[in-house]
Amino acid sequence: MDLNRYRLGFHIAPQRGWLNDPNGLCQFRDAYHAFFQYNPEWPERDTKHWRHFVSNDLFHWSDHGTALVTDIPEDRSGVYSGSAFVERGTASDGGDLMCLYYTGNVIYEGGKEAGYDYVHSGREANEILVTSEDGEAYSAKNVLLRNADYPDVCTEHVRDPKVWEQGGTRYMLLGARDLDDEGFCLLYESADGIEWHIKSQIYSEHKFGFMWECPNVVLGESKDFLAVCPQGLASEELRWQNLWQAGYFPLDDSILNTVLVDESRFVEWDHGYDFYAPQIFTDEAGRQILIGWMGSFGQDWTVTPYGLDWCHCLTVPREIRIGVDGSLRQLPVAELDALREEPVTLAPNTAVTLAAHRADLLLEGIVGEGSLVLDGALSISYAKGLLTVAFADADVAAGRPARSVPVEGLSDLRVLVDTSAVEIYANGGAHVFSTRWFPLADELSVSSSFAGEATAYPLADAMAHAFD
Numbered sequence: 001m002d003l004n005r006y007r008l009g010f011h012i013a014p015q016r017g018w019l020n021d022p023n024g025l026c027q028f029r030d031a032y033h034a035f036f037q038y039n040p041e042w043p044e045r046d047t048k049h050w051r052h053f054v055s056n057d058l059f060h061w062s063d064h065g066t067a068l069v070t071d072i073p074e075d076r077s078g079v080y081s082g083s084a085f086v087e088r089g090t091a092s093d094g095g096d097l098m099c100l101y102y103t104g105n106v107i108y109e110g111g112k113e114a115g116y117d118y119v120h121s122g123r124e125a126n127e128i129l130v131t132s133e134d135g136e137a138y139s140a141k142n143v144l145l146r147n148a149d150y151p152d153v154c155t156e157h158v159r160d161p162k163v164w165e166q167g168g169t170r171y172m173l174l175g176a177r178d179l180d181d182e183g184f185c186l187l188y189e190s191a192d193g194i195e196w197h198i199k200s201q202i203y204s205e206h207k208f209g210f211m212w213e214c215p216n217v218v219l220g221e222s223k224d225f226l227a228v229c230p231q232g233l234a235s236e237e238l239r240w241q242n243l244w245q246a247g248y249f250p251l252d253d254s255i256l257n258t259v260l261v262d263e264s265r266f267v268e269w270d271h272g273y274d275f276y277a278p279q280i281f282t283d284e285a286g287r288q289i290l291i292g293w294m295g296s297f298g299q300d301w302t303v304t305p306y307g308l309d310w311c312h313c314l315t316v317p318r319e320i321r322i323g324v325d326g327s328l329r330q331l332p333v334a335e336l337d338a339l340r341e342e343p344v345t346l347a348p349n350t351a352v353t354l355a356a357h358r359a360d361l362l363l364e365g366i367v368g369e370g371s372l373v374l375d376g377a378l379s380i381s382y383a384k385g386l387l388t389v390a391f392a393d394a395d396v397a398a399g400r401p402a403r404s405v406p407v408e409g410l411s412d413l414r415v416l417v418d419t420s421a422v423e424i425y426a427n428g429g430a431h432v433f434s435t436r437w438f439p440l441a442d443e444l445s446v447s448s449s450f451a452g453e454a455t456a457y458p459l460a461d462a463m464a465h466a467f468d
Protein backbone atom coordinates (compact mmCIF):
# COMPACT_ATOMS: atom_id res chain seq x y z
CA MET A 1 0.00 0.00 0.00
CA ASP A 2 1.19 3.53 -0.74
CA LEU A 3 1.45 5.02 2.73
CA ASN A 4 1.55 8.53 1.29
CA ARG A 5 -2.23 8.27 1.25
CA TYR A 6 -2.14 9.12 4.98
CA ARG A 7 -0.02 12.27 4.64
CA LEU A 8 -2.02 15.28 5.77
CA GLY A 9 -3.05 18.17 3.53
CA PHE A 10 -3.79 20.88 6.11
CA HIS A 11 -2.65 19.55 9.49
CA ILE A 12 0.87 19.94 10.85
CA ALA A 13 2.71 16.62 11.12
CA PRO A 14 6.41 15.73 11.05
CA GLN A 15 7.82 14.25 7.87
CA ARG A 16 9.36 11.51 10.05
CA GLY A 17 9.42 10.90 13.80
CA TRP A 18 7.14 11.67 16.72
CA LEU A 19 5.08 14.81 17.49
CA ASN A 20 3.27 15.71 20.69
CA ASP A 21 2.24 19.03 22.27
CA PRO A 22 2.07 22.28 20.28
CA ASN A 23 4.56 24.78 21.71
CA GLY A 24 5.51 28.43 21.25
CA LEU A 25 2.46 29.37 19.17
CA CYS A 26 2.57 33.01 18.09
CA GLN A 27 2.17 35.56 15.35
CA PHE A 28 5.55 37.25 15.02
CA ARG A 29 6.77 39.73 12.41
CA ASP A 30 3.90 38.90 10.03
CA ALA A 31 4.14 35.12 10.17
CA TYR A 32 2.51 32.46 12.30
CA HIS A 33 4.90 30.18 14.15
CA ALA A 34 4.02 26.75 15.51
CA PHE A 35 6.58 24.67 17.34
CA PHE A 36 5.87 21.20 18.71
CA GLN A 37 7.38 18.50 20.88
CA TYR A 38 9.47 16.46 18.49
CA ASN A 39 11.35 13.21 18.89
CA PRO A 40 13.28 12.29 15.74
CA GLU A 41 14.61 9.11 17.39
CA TRP A 42 11.18 7.64 18.01
CA PRO A 43 10.55 4.78 18.65
CA GLU A 44 14.06 3.86 19.84
CA ARG A 45 14.70 6.73 22.26
CA ASP A 46 12.58 9.41 23.88
CA THR A 47 14.24 12.83 23.91
CA LYS A 48 12.07 15.82 23.10
CA HIS A 49 13.12 18.87 21.08
CA TRP A 50 11.11 21.71 19.53
CA ARG A 51 10.42 21.42 15.81
CA HIS A 52 9.38 24.61 14.04
CA PHE A 53 6.78 25.24 11.32
CA VAL A 54 5.95 28.66 9.82
CA SER A 55 2.91 29.87 7.87
CA ASN A 56 1.36 33.07 6.57
CA ASP A 57 -2.22 31.80 6.68
CA LEU A 58 -2.34 29.07 9.37
CA PHE A 59 -2.74 26.32 6.74
CA HIS A 60 0.16 26.46 4.27
CA TRP A 61 2.98 25.55 6.66
CA SER A 62 6.63 24.97 5.92
CA ASP A 63 9.01 22.94 8.04
CA HIS A 64 11.83 25.10 9.40
CA GLY A 65 13.67 22.27 11.11
CA THR A 66 14.50 21.51 14.71
CA ALA A 67 14.74 24.81 16.54
CA LEU A 68 15.48 24.04 20.19
CA VAL A 69 17.54 20.98 21.10
CA THR A 70 18.81 19.60 24.41
CA ASP A 71 22.23 21.23 24.73
CA ILE A 72 22.62 22.54 28.29
CA PRO A 73 22.73 20.54 31.55
CA GLU A 74 19.39 22.08 32.61
CA ASP A 75 17.49 20.57 29.65
CA ARG A 76 19.56 17.48 29.09
CA SER A 77 16.63 15.00 29.21
CA GLY A 78 14.31 17.06 27.05
CA VAL A 79 13.23 20.48 25.84
CA TYR A 80 9.73 20.14 27.24
CA SER A 81 6.62 22.17 26.48
CA GLY A 82 6.21 25.91 26.74
CA SER A 83 4.83 29.02 25.13
CA ALA A 84 5.83 32.15 23.21
CA PHE A 85 5.54 35.73 24.33
CA VAL A 86 6.08 38.45 21.72
CA GLU A 87 7.80 41.45 23.27
CA ARG A 88 6.96 44.59 21.30
CA GLY A 89 9.84 46.61 19.85
CA THR A 90 12.73 45.33 21.98
CA ALA A 91 14.81 43.59 19.29
CA SER A 92 18.06 45.27 18.21
CA ASP A 93 16.38 46.53 15.00
CA GLY A 94 13.52 48.04 17.01
CA GLY A 95 11.19 45.26 15.96
CA ASP A 96 9.51 42.60 18.05
CA LEU A 97 11.37 39.95 20.02
CA MET A 98 10.17 36.34 20.20
CA CYS A 99 10.50 35.06 23.77
CA LEU A 100 10.17 31.30 24.17
CA TYR A 101 9.62 29.90 27.66
CA TYR A 102 9.91 26.16 28.16
CA THR A 103 10.68 23.52 30.76
CA GLY A 104 14.12 21.96 30.70
CA ASN A 105 13.54 18.40 31.83
CA VAL A 106 16.27 16.54 33.71
CA ILE A 107 15.96 12.91 34.78
CA TYR A 108 18.82 11.65 36.95
CA GLU A 109 20.35 8.32 36.04
CA GLY A 110 20.31 5.53 38.55
CA GLY A 111 16.65 4.66 38.75
CA LYS A 112 14.88 3.30 41.80
CA GLU A 113 18.11 1.55 42.90
CA ALA A 114 19.67 4.97 43.38
CA GLY A 115 16.70 5.94 45.57
CA TYR A 116 14.88 8.08 43.02
CA ASP A 117 11.11 7.85 42.68
CA TYR A 118 11.06 10.57 40.00
CA VAL A 119 8.24 12.39 41.77
CA HIS A 120 9.92 13.63 44.95
CA SER A 121 13.46 12.94 43.84
CA GLY A 122 15.51 12.33 40.73
CA ARG A 123 14.13 15.12 38.51
CA GLU A 124 14.69 18.76 37.74
CA ALA A 125 12.14 21.10 36.22
CA ASN A 126 13.92 24.21 34.96
CA GLU A 127 11.98 27.08 33.41
CA ILE A 128 14.13 28.49 30.63
CA LEU A 129 13.93 31.52 28.31
CA VAL A 130 15.29 31.69 24.76
CA THR A 131 14.79 34.72 22.52
CA SER A 132 14.89 35.24 18.78
CA GLU A 133 14.94 38.41 16.69
CA ASP A 134 13.97 36.70 13.44
CA GLY A 135 12.37 33.41 14.42
CA GLU A 136 15.34 31.49 13.03
CA ALA A 137 18.42 32.25 15.19
CA TYR A 138 18.13 31.81 18.95
CA SER A 139 19.86 33.42 21.93
CA ALA A 140 21.72 31.53 24.64
CA LYS A 141 19.39 29.81 27.10
CA ASN A 142 18.61 31.64 30.33
CA VAL A 143 17.51 29.44 33.25
CA LEU A 144 14.91 31.42 35.22
CA LEU A 145 13.44 29.00 37.78
CA ARG A 146 14.77 25.78 39.28
CA ASN A 147 13.42 23.15 41.74
CA ALA A 148 14.51 25.22 44.74
CA ASP A 149 12.50 28.22 43.51
CA TYR A 150 9.09 26.52 43.63
CA PRO A 151 6.88 26.58 46.75
CA ASP A 152 7.63 23.82 49.28
CA VAL A 153 4.31 22.14 48.53
CA CYS A 154 5.55 21.08 45.07
CA THR A 155 6.94 17.72 44.04
CA GLU A 156 9.52 17.77 41.26
CA HIS A 157 6.71 17.73 38.65
CA VAL A 158 6.38 21.38 37.65
CA ARG A 159 6.25 22.33 33.96
CA ASP A 160 4.80 23.85 30.80
CA PRO A 161 5.06 27.64 31.27
CA LYS A 162 2.32 29.73 29.69
CA VAL A 163 3.37 33.39 29.62
CA TRP A 164 1.21 36.40 28.80
CA GLU A 165 0.96 40.09 29.69
CA GLN A 166 -1.87 41.99 31.35
CA GLY A 167 -1.83 45.59 32.55
CA GLY A 168 1.92 45.89 31.98
CA THR A 169 2.80 42.85 34.12
CA ARG A 170 3.84 39.48 32.81
CA TYR A 171 2.33 36.31 34.18
CA MET A 172 3.44 32.69 33.99
CA LEU A 173 1.21 29.71 34.70
CA LEU A 174 2.88 26.39 35.50
CA GLY A 175 1.25 22.98 35.88
CA ALA A 176 2.24 21.04 39.00
CA ARG A 177 1.77 18.05 41.30
CA ASP A 178 1.85 18.65 45.04
CA LEU A 179 3.15 16.51 47.90
CA ASP A 180 -0.36 15.08 48.44
CA ASP A 181 -0.49 14.00 44.80
CA GLU A 182 -2.94 16.71 43.85
CA GLY A 183 -2.77 18.59 40.56
CA PHE A 184 -2.68 22.40 40.73
CA CYS A 185 -1.23 25.50 39.05
CA LEU A 186 1.40 28.00 40.09
CA LEU A 187 0.97 31.62 38.96
CA TYR A 188 4.09 33.78 38.80
CA GLU A 189 4.44 37.46 37.95
CA SER A 190 7.27 39.50 36.54
CA ALA A 191 8.00 43.07 35.47
CA ASP A 192 10.60 42.12 32.86
CA GLY A 193 9.98 38.48 31.94
CA ILE A 194 13.21 37.42 33.62
CA GLU A 195 12.80 37.85 37.39
CA TRP A 196 9.71 35.90 38.45
CA HIS A 197 7.89 35.95 41.81
CA ILE A 198 5.15 33.59 42.96
CA LYS A 199 1.76 35.30 43.00
CA SER A 200 -0.66 32.47 43.80
CA GLN A 201 -1.43 28.77 43.73
CA ILE A 202 -4.62 27.70 42.01
CA TYR A 203 -6.31 24.57 43.33
CA SER A 204 -9.63 22.87 42.68
CA GLU A 205 -12.08 22.70 45.58
CA HIS A 206 -11.68 18.92 45.67
CA LYS A 207 -8.82 16.89 44.30
CA PHE A 208 -9.07 16.66 40.52
CA GLY A 209 -6.28 14.38 39.34
CA PHE A 210 -2.71 14.02 40.61
CA MET A 211 -1.04 16.36 38.12
CA TRP A 212 -2.14 19.26 35.90
CA GLU A 213 -0.12 19.60 32.71
CA CYS A 214 -0.06 22.32 30.07
CA PRO A 215 -2.00 25.14 31.79
CA ASN A 216 -3.42 27.91 29.65
CA VAL A 217 -5.79 30.80 29.90
CA VAL A 218 -8.65 32.10 27.77
CA LEU A 219 -9.18 35.75 28.63
CA GLY A 220 -12.79 36.95 28.90
CA GLU A 221 -14.15 40.48 29.43
CA SER A 222 -14.24 40.05 33.19
CA LYS A 223 -14.30 36.29 33.68
CA ASP A 224 -11.49 34.14 32.39
CA PHE A 225 -11.16 30.41 31.74
CA LEU A 226 -8.35 28.29 33.15
CA ALA A 227 -7.38 25.42 30.87
CA VAL A 228 -5.46 22.43 32.25
CA CYS A 229 -4.76 18.79 31.42
CA PRO A 230 -5.53 16.77 34.54
CA GLN A 231 -3.97 13.33 34.85
CA GLY A 232 -5.61 10.67 36.97
CA LEU A 233 -9.37 11.13 36.49
CA ALA A 234 -11.17 7.78 36.31
CA SER A 235 -12.89 7.28 32.95
CA GLU A 236 -16.66 7.18 32.91
CA GLU A 237 -19.03 5.98 30.21
CA LEU A 238 -19.81 9.42 28.79
CA ARG A 239 -16.87 11.55 29.90
CA TRP A 240 -13.14 11.46 30.51
CA GLN A 241 -12.84 8.58 28.11
CA ASN A 242 -9.12 8.99 27.45
CA LEU A 243 -6.41 8.13 29.94
CA TRP A 244 -5.61 11.83 30.46
CA GLN A 245 -8.01 14.74 29.96
CA ALA A 246 -7.86 18.27 28.53
CA GLY A 247 -10.40 20.93 29.40
CA TYR A 248 -11.14 24.19 31.13
CA PHE A 249 -12.74 25.67 34.24
CA PRO A 250 -15.01 28.70 33.66
CA LEU A 251 -14.00 31.21 36.36
CA ASP A 252 -16.15 33.77 38.16
CA ASP A 253 -13.41 36.37 38.01
CA SER A 254 -10.10 37.21 36.37
CA ILE A 255 -7.52 34.44 36.58
CA LEU A 256 -5.35 36.93 38.47
CA ASN A 257 -7.84 36.91 41.37
CA THR A 258 -8.49 33.17 41.33
CA VAL A 259 -7.11 30.70 43.85
CA LEU A 260 -9.87 28.09 43.82
CA VAL A 261 -11.74 26.54 40.88
CA ASP A 262 -14.90 24.46 40.95
CA GLU A 263 -13.96 21.14 39.40
CA SER A 264 -17.63 20.23 38.86
CA ARG A 265 -17.65 22.91 36.12
CA PHE A 266 -14.73 21.38 34.21
CA VAL A 267 -15.53 21.14 30.47
CA GLU A 268 -13.62 18.86 28.11
CA TRP A 269 -12.28 20.62 25.03
CA ASP A 270 -12.68 17.61 22.82
CA HIS A 271 -14.17 14.15 23.22
CA GLY A 272 -12.02 12.56 20.60
CA TYR A 273 -9.74 9.69 20.82
CA ASP A 274 -6.84 11.80 19.62
CA PHE A 275 -6.64 15.05 21.57
CA TYR A 276 -4.46 16.39 24.40
CA ALA A 277 -2.26 19.29 25.54
CA PRO A 278 -3.85 22.17 23.58
CA GLN A 279 -2.24 25.58 23.62
CA ILE A 280 -3.98 28.94 23.13
CA PHE A 281 -2.42 32.11 21.77
CA THR A 282 -3.76 35.53 20.84
CA ASP A 283 -2.95 36.73 17.34
CA GLU A 284 -2.50 40.32 16.17
CA ALA A 285 -6.19 40.59 15.30
CA GLY A 286 -7.00 39.67 18.91
CA ARG A 287 -8.35 36.22 18.11
CA GLN A 288 -7.77 33.57 20.76
CA ILE A 289 -6.69 30.53 18.78
CA LEU A 290 -6.34 26.98 20.07
CA ILE A 291 -4.20 24.27 18.53
CA GLY A 292 -4.19 20.84 20.16
CA TRP A 293 -2.04 17.77 19.94
CA MET A 294 -4.13 15.40 17.85
CA GLY A 295 -2.90 12.43 19.81
CA SER A 296 -2.56 11.31 23.39
CA PHE A 297 -0.58 9.01 25.63
CA GLY A 298 -1.44 5.57 26.91
CA GLN A 299 -4.32 4.65 24.62
CA ASP A 300 -4.97 1.15 23.28
CA TRP A 301 -5.43 2.06 19.62
CA THR A 302 -2.73 2.54 17.07
CA VAL A 303 -1.69 5.80 15.48
CA THR A 304 0.83 4.25 13.09
CA PRO A 305 -0.77 1.30 11.34
CA TYR A 306 0.99 -0.29 8.37
CA GLY A 307 4.36 0.85 9.76
CA LEU A 308 3.93 4.61 9.23
CA ASP A 309 7.25 6.25 10.15
CA TRP A 310 5.69 9.47 11.46
CA CYS A 311 3.45 9.68 14.46
CA HIS A 312 0.70 12.18 15.33
CA CYS A 313 -0.33 15.62 14.09
CA LEU A 314 -1.74 18.88 15.45
CA THR A 315 -5.38 19.95 15.12
CA VAL A 316 -6.23 22.79 12.79
CA PRO A 317 -6.14 26.23 14.46
CA ARG A 318 -9.51 26.83 16.12
CA GLU A 319 -10.88 30.23 17.02
CA ILE A 320 -12.29 30.31 20.52
CA ARG A 321 -15.41 32.30 21.28
CA ILE A 322 -17.49 32.58 24.40
CA GLY A 323 -21.00 31.16 23.84
CA VAL A 324 -24.20 32.69 25.22
CA ASP A 325 -24.31 29.96 27.87
CA GLY A 326 -20.87 31.04 29.12
CA SER A 327 -19.04 27.98 27.81
CA LEU A 328 -16.53 28.11 24.97
CA ARG A 329 -17.01 27.41 21.28
CA GLN A 330 -14.26 26.23 18.94
CA LEU A 331 -14.40 26.42 15.16
CA PRO A 332 -11.69 26.23 12.50
CA VAL A 333 -10.26 29.72 11.84
CA ALA A 334 -11.82 31.43 8.81
CA GLU A 335 -8.62 31.06 6.74
CA LEU A 336 -9.62 27.44 6.14
CA ASP A 337 -12.35 28.63 3.75
CA ALA A 338 -9.66 29.60 1.23
CA LEU A 339 -8.87 25.90 0.70
CA ARG A 340 -12.42 25.14 -0.39
CA GLU A 341 -13.02 23.97 -3.95
CA GLU A 342 -16.30 23.65 -5.89
CA PRO A 343 -19.04 22.60 -3.45
CA VAL A 344 -21.23 19.56 -3.94
CA THR A 345 -24.71 19.41 -2.44
CA LEU A 346 -25.44 16.38 -0.29
CA ALA A 347 -29.01 15.22 -0.76
CA PRO A 348 -30.32 13.08 2.12
CA ASN A 349 -29.46 9.39 1.78
CA THR A 350 -27.60 9.88 -1.49
CA ALA A 351 -23.90 9.07 -1.46
CA VAL A 352 -21.51 11.59 -2.97
CA THR A 353 -17.96 10.71 -3.96
CA LEU A 354 -15.07 13.16 -3.74
CA ALA A 355 -11.83 12.49 -5.55
CA ALA A 356 -9.53 13.09 -2.58
CA HIS A 357 -9.82 12.39 1.14
CA ARG A 358 -9.91 16.06 2.05
CA ALA A 359 -13.19 17.81 2.70
CA ASP A 360 -15.08 20.37 4.74
CA LEU A 361 -18.59 18.99 5.29
CA LEU A 362 -21.27 21.39 6.49
CA LEU A 363 -24.67 20.24 7.73
CA GLU A 364 -26.98 23.02 8.85
CA GLY A 365 -30.57 23.24 10.08
CA ILE A 366 -30.49 19.67 11.35
CA VAL A 367 -33.76 18.53 12.83
CA GLY A 368 -34.08 15.24 14.66
CA GLU A 369 -31.89 12.20 14.48
CA GLY A 370 -29.69 10.85 11.72
CA SER A 371 -26.17 9.95 10.75
CA LEU A 372 -23.35 11.07 8.51
CA VAL A 373 -21.26 8.20 7.16
CA LEU A 374 -17.78 8.50 5.64
CA ASP A 375 -16.53 5.71 3.36
CA GLY A 376 -19.10 3.38 4.91
CA ALA A 377 -16.50 3.08 7.67
CA LEU A 378 -16.94 6.00 10.09
CA SER A 379 -20.34 7.18 11.27
CA ILE A 380 -21.25 10.31 13.21
CA SER A 381 -24.78 9.88 14.46
CA TYR A 382 -27.26 11.61 16.70
CA ALA A 383 -29.96 9.62 18.49
CA LYS A 384 -31.65 9.72 21.89
CA GLY A 385 -29.65 12.72 23.04
CA LEU A 386 -26.27 11.15 22.27
CA LEU A 387 -23.75 12.19 19.66
CA THR A 388 -21.86 9.03 18.74
CA VAL A 389 -18.76 8.39 16.70
CA ALA A 390 -18.41 4.76 15.63
CA PHE A 391 -16.29 2.82 13.19
CA ALA A 392 -17.79 0.02 11.12
CA ASP A 393 -14.40 -1.15 9.90
CA ALA A 394 -11.76 -2.40 12.34
CA ASP A 395 -8.82 -1.67 10.00
CA VAL A 396 -9.96 1.89 9.47
CA ALA A 397 -10.51 2.37 13.22
CA ALA A 398 -7.12 0.89 14.13
CA GLY A 399 -8.57 -0.03 17.52
CA ARG A 400 -10.83 2.91 18.33
CA PRO A 401 -14.09 1.78 19.96
CA ALA A 402 -17.40 3.68 19.57
CA ARG A 403 -17.78 6.74 21.77
CA SER A 404 -20.76 8.94 22.74
CA VAL A 405 -21.36 12.24 24.49
CA PRO A 406 -24.66 13.74 25.65
CA VAL A 407 -25.82 16.61 23.43
CA GLU A 408 -29.15 18.36 23.93
CA GLY A 409 -30.47 18.63 20.38
CA LEU A 410 -28.23 18.70 17.33
CA SER A 411 -28.55 21.76 15.08
CA ASP A 412 -25.41 21.61 12.95
CA LEU A 413 -22.34 19.56 12.20
CA ARG A 414 -19.08 20.51 10.57
CA VAL A 415 -16.63 17.76 9.73
CA LEU A 416 -13.10 18.23 8.45
CA VAL A 417 -11.60 15.24 6.73
CA ASP A 418 -7.88 15.33 5.96
CA THR A 419 -6.80 11.87 4.77
CA SER A 420 -6.05 10.20 8.15
CA ALA A 421 -7.44 12.96 10.43
CA VAL A 422 -11.06 13.88 11.15
CA GLU A 423 -12.32 16.78 13.27
CA ILE A 424 -16.01 16.96 14.14
CA TYR A 425 -17.66 20.17 15.38
CA ALA A 426 -21.27 20.03 16.60
CA ASN A 427 -23.65 22.89 17.48
CA GLY A 428 -21.40 25.74 16.45
CA GLY A 429 -18.33 24.17 18.02
CA ALA A 430 -19.87 23.50 21.45
CA HIS A 431 -18.97 19.79 21.18
CA VAL A 432 -15.87 18.60 19.38
CA PHE A 433 -14.36 15.21 18.53
CA SER A 434 -10.94 14.70 16.96
CA THR A 435 -9.87 11.34 15.68
CA ARG A 436 -7.39 9.69 13.41
CA TRP A 437 -8.62 7.00 11.03
CA PHE A 438 -6.97 5.06 8.26
CA PRO A 439 -9.34 4.78 5.29
CA LEU A 440 -8.50 2.28 2.61
CA ALA A 441 -10.62 3.70 -0.22
CA ASP A 442 -8.98 6.05 -2.72
CA GLU A 443 -12.01 8.30 -2.92
CA LEU A 444 -14.04 9.76 -0.07
CA SER A 445 -17.69 8.76 -0.10
CA VAL A 446 -20.11 10.74 2.05
CA SER A 447 -23.73 10.11 2.80
CA SER A 448 -26.06 11.72 5.29
CA SER A 449 -29.51 10.85 6.56
CA PHE A 450 -29.94 14.13 8.46
CA ALA A 451 -32.72 16.49 7.45
CA GLY A 452 -31.38 19.96 6.57
CA GLU A 453 -28.93 21.64 4.21
CA ALA A 454 -25.73 19.71 3.57
CA THR A 455 -22.73 20.73 1.49
CA ALA A 456 -19.41 19.03 0.85
CA TYR A 457 -16.44 21.23 -0.07
CA PRO A 458 -13.40 19.33 -1.37
CA LEU A 459 -10.29 20.95 0.13
CA ALA A 460 -6.98 21.73 -1.53
CA ASP A 461 -3.71 20.20 -0.32
CA ALA A 462 -1.99 23.07 1.54
CA MET A 463 0.96 20.99 2.75
CA ALA A 464 2.24 19.68 -0.59
CA HIS A 465 5.41 21.80 -0.26
CA ALA A 466 5.84 21.74 3.51
CA PHE A 467 9.09 19.77 3.33
CA ASP A 468 10.60 21.20 0.13
Ligand code: FRU
Pocket: 020, 021, 037, 048, 080, 081, 082, 103, 159, 160, 213, 214, 276, 277
Ligand atom coordinates in the same frame (compact mmCIF):
# COMPACT_ATOMS: atom_id res chain seq x y z
C1 FRU B 1 2.09 16.80 27.83
C2 FRU B 1 3.53 16.67 28.30
C3 FRU B 1 4.00 17.94 28.96
C4 FRU B 1 5.48 17.89 28.77
C5 FRU B 1 5.59 17.27 27.40
C6 FRU B 1 6.78 16.37 27.20
O1 FRU B 1 1.77 15.94 26.79
O2 FRU B 1 3.66 15.54 29.16
O3 FRU B 1 3.61 18.07 30.32
O4 FRU B 1 6.08 19.14 28.84
O5 FRU B 1 4.42 16.51 27.20
O6 FRU B 1 6.85 15.94 25.87
